[in-house]
Amino acid sequence: xxxxxxxxxxxxxxxxxxxxxxxxxxxxxxxxxxxxxxxxxxxxxxxxxxxxxxxxxxxxxxxxxxxxxxxxxxxxxxxxxxxxxxxxxxxxxxxxxxxxxxxxxxxxxxxxxxxxxxxxxxxxxxxxxxxxxxxxxxxxxxxxxxxxxxxxxxxxxxxxxxxxxxxxxxxxxxxxxxxxxxxxxxxxxxxxxxxxxxxxxxxxxxxxxxxxxxxxxxxxxxxxxxxxxxxxxxxxxxxxxxxxxxxxxxxxxxxxxxxxxxxxxxxxxxxxxxxxxxxxxxxxxxxxxxxxxxxxxxxxxxxxxxxxxxxxxxxxxxxxxxxxxxxxxxxxxxxxxxxxxxxxxxxxxxxxxxxxxxxxxxxxxxxxxxxxxxxxxxxxxxxxxxxxxxxxxxxxxxxxxxxxxxx
Amino acid sequence: xxxxxxxxxxxxxxxxxxxxxxxxxxxxxxxxxxxxxxxxxxxxxxxxxxxxxxxxxxxxxxxxxxxxxxxxxxxxxxxxxxxxxxxxxxxxxxxxxxxxxxxxxxxxxxxxxxxxxxxxxxxxxxxxxxxxxxxxxxxxxxxxxxxxxxxxxxxx
Numbered sequence: 001x002x003x004x005x006x007x008x009x010x011x012x013x014x015x016x017x018x019x020x021x022x023x024x025x026x027x028x029x030x031x032x033x034x035x036x037x038x039x040x041x042x043x044x045x046x047x048x049x050x051x052x053x054x055x056x057x058x059x060x061x062x063x064x065x066x067x068x069x070x071x072x073x074x075x076x077x078x079x080x081x082x083x084x085x086x087x088x089x090x091x092x093x094x095x096x097x098x099x100x101x102x103x104x105x106x107x108x109x110x111x112x113x114x115x116x117x118x119x120x121x122x123x124x125x126x127x128x129x130x131x132x133x134x135x136x137x138x139x140x141x142x143x144x145x146x147x148x149x150x151x152x153x154x155x156x157x158x159x160x161x162x163x164x165x166x167x168x169x170x171x172x173x174x175x176x177x178x179x180x181x182x183x184x185x186x187x188x189x190x191x192x193x194x195x196x197x198x199x200x201x202x203x204x205x206x207x208x209x210x211x212x213x214x215x216x217x218x219x220x221x222x223x224x225x226x227x228x229x230x231x232x233x234x235x236x237x238x239x240x241x242x243x244x245x246x247x248x249x250x251x252x253x254x255x256x257x258x259x260x261x262x263x264x265x266x267x268x269x270x271x272x273x274x275x276x277x278x279x280x281x282x283x284x285x286x287x288x289x290x291x292x293x294x295x296x297x298x299x300x301x302x303x304x305x306x307x308x309x310x311x312x313x314x315x316x317x318x319x320x321x322x323x324x325x326x327x328x329x330x331x332x333x334x335x336x337x338x339x340x341x342x343x344x345x346x347x348x349x350x351x352x353x354x355x356x357x358x359x360x361x362x363x364x365x366x367x368x369x370x371x372x373x374x375x376x377x378x379x380x381x382x383x384x385x386x387x388x389x390x391x392x393x394x395x396x397x398x399x400x401x402x403x404x405x406x407x
Numbered sequence: 408x409x410x411x412x413x414x415x416x417x418x419x420x421x422x423x424x425x426x427x428x429x430x431x432x433x434x435x436x437x438x439x440x441x442x443x444x445x446x447x448x449x450x451x452x453x454x455x456x457x458x459x460x461x462x463x464x465x466x467x468x469x470x471x472x473x474x475x476x477x478x479x480x481x482x483x484x485x486x487x488x489x490x491x492x493x494x495x496x497x498x499x500x501x502x503x504x505x506x507x508x509x510x511x512x513x514x515x516x517x518x519x520x521x522x523x524x525x526x527x528x529x530x531x532x533x534x535x536x537x538x539x540x541x542x543x544x545x546x547x548x549x550x551x552x553x554x555x556x557x558x559x560x561x562x563x
Contacts, residue, residue, distance in 0.1 A: 059439055093501055100459060101468075107460055117418025120426045126456060127433050133455035145513050146504035150447035155439070160452070162436030170429030174422060203475055203482045204489075212490060216497050223498070223532075237528045238502040245519040253518075260516045377519060 011105040014199035015209050019191040022179035023210065024099040029172055031092045032132075036168075038085035039161055042306060045070045045078050045390050050336065051352035051406040054393070056154030063162055072360040075313075075387035079304035082390070083228040086308020089139055090224050090239075094216030096136060098209075100129065105195065121174070124167045131164025143307045144240055152347075227309040241309035250375035252311045253303060255391050258376035261343045263397050265376075268342075273381045275365075279328025279403035288381045291367060294319045294327075299362035305391040316385045318366035321358045325403045334358040335404035339384055339395045348392035352406050357386045365398060467496070487544045491536035498529060 048055035113119035226236030236242030325334035379396030
């Protein structure tokens with residue numbers, strides 16, 4: 001029997017034991033809770049209940065119970081919540097792997113079920129382990145633009161998170177009292193207790209193993225967090241946004257280049273490009289020269305992507321969205337806004353902004369960035385920039401603004 | 408007359424209730440998760456667990472055991488290979504799509520960043536990890552040797 005994993009003596013590591021599992025479990029309880037909350041916040045940040053164009057999971061039902069109007073203050077809010085979500089997720093990978101390693105013999109315990117409750121608990125572990133890995137794998141693939149998963153990232157990661165969370169909450173409720181007791185009451189000598197009945201001699205102490213896990217987390221954190229800090233970007237050596245695209249005023253992170261989005265120079269030219277603005281009093285068409293005649297304002301705002309990278313504040317200059325609303329009959333109290341890009345394909349070529357976002361004096365239809373005309377990759381001729389909004393709602397290559405009439 | 412024995416006892420009622428709640432929530436989200444290509448999504452979900460538990464974990468556990476066996480009586484020194492190897496493989500596991508270059512074309516077109524830097528960087532980080540480990544090993548060995556040389560003298 002010793003040769004098969006169903007025998008307890010098959011598992012030889014002297015490190016596996018209640019103390020190690022409890023430490024890792026408590027770290028994951030805190031970490032995954034933060035991941036879940038920041039993930040839900042990211043969904044809210046898209047304002048999915050405002051318009052179907054913002055919502056990739058329209059069938060969410062009760063799972064959208066908590067949605068609220070995403071604020072514009074502080075202006076770095078999404079940069080923080082999504083930076084934490086992705087950076088912490090990557091940092092927790094070694095802890096997750098170590099936790100799964102520490103409990104793997106339980107997968108093979110016999111008999112398969114001692115009671116109905118035990119049978120259900122083991123079934124729930126499939127949702128827990130499968131769900132946890134599913135969430136980490138889809139997230140890690142998505143930030144690397146590797147869309148291997150079967151379907152669109154948004155519904156898979158959102159619904160997958162809820163499936164996982166159901167199992168996670170039950171697991172935490174069932175196991176946390178024991179884990180907590182293990183950590184608080186265990187005496188030093190009990191910490192070294194092993195679950196292996198016939199352990200090999202140790203090659204590393206349990207503390208040493210924890211250092212390795214922590215070191216792995218630290219290494220991943222240290223080589224990822226630079227994606228969110230312009231001064232440290234060089235340090236994100238393997239993370240996708242750990243380099244700058246050239247120098248100069250437009251030398252900051254790009255989500256999608258003009259070429260990739262299919263925006264040609266002819267589309268953007270002074271002669272052909274016109275901005276169509278529609279509102280209560282009708283429609284006006286403005287060239288870039290016309291826009292330059294309107295009052296121009298500046299705001300310092302970051303770009304923060306759902307993929308977890310962000311830039312520091314860039315200095316944008318352009319026409320306030322609320323001034324454009326006033327131009328078509330919405331004086332004083334601007335309504336919701338529907339923004340359409342020149343882009344012919346791509347999932348966020350159309351986006352809806354809520355009235356509070358339109359009314360914010362820092363929300364601009366930007367024409368310049370860092371003192372220069374926008375570059376094609378940053379949305380020339382004109383782009384939206386809104387405080388605290390996810391990157392994809394800051395529509396580039398804007399063609400049409402419709403105030404007060406969302407699809 | 409004897410009552411027929413229950414095949415499986417119920418177990419803790421609190422546990423049953425908790426699990427029922429948990430399954431209800433997971434099922435509510437699960438039907439939505441499976442709305443698209445249900446078979447492939449289910450395959451990914453279950454496959455992730457199976458691939459980890461039955462392939463990835465046995466693979467690295469076997470590699471580690473082989474390493475320990477190869478070290479023979481110098482088991483304690485295994486750490487100097489194990490730690491840099493584990494960290495390097497961890498980076499490879501997490502950033503495999505970028506390091507392997509399988510997304511290079513899309514990555515370059517989307518972000519306007521050089522896509523060919525990841526493999527070189529990973530190799531450099533790996534070299535630094537093993538180099539650092541070798542340095543620590545060398546320093547400790549020297550200290551240890553001096554320590555054992557010094558001791559008899561001190562005893563005199």
